[in-house]
Amino acid sequence: MILSNTIDVAGYRVTEFISLVNGNIVQSKHVGRDIMAGLKTLIGGEIAGYTEMLSDARDMAVQRMIDDAKLKGANAIINIRFTTSAISQGMAEILVYGTAVVIEKENHN
Template structure:
């Protein structure tokens, strides 16, 4: 399924708006990652373990959003956005959301 951060899909016409679809995941920090992050914060630089964790969480949120759109019979999702929030001291949420739509090819 196509999804885009733009309000349309090039070469297609939106024929029906099926509503907002979303996917989220709450990811907790691993104790080992926290220890390494604490050490890394002293010397500076990227905390690769957290980068990987957040990338995996984002992929899961996208997958869940796409699954919801498929259940509604959507052809695509437009205006996709991402947001994060702290749920508690050791857990964060990543939310992916957008508008599920039906598409038709443009006649040229």
């Protein structure tokens, strides 16, 4: 699956637009990470546990979007965008969406 945050993929042309596809996940804080984050706020710096948690959540959301596109017969997703929102105290949603398409290599004779 080719993924692009632009509307074009160099060397390919879109032969079919399929549909909007998306993937999302709602992630909550882990008590152990929350305790460490509280301690880290005293001295400042990156809270690595949260960074890792959100990175994993983003990867899961992307995989869900890819699975959606594959089910619809796409071989690429273009114009990919990410968004986040707070659901409630300690919970956040990560949403990724894009346009599922079929692309093929361009012939330059």
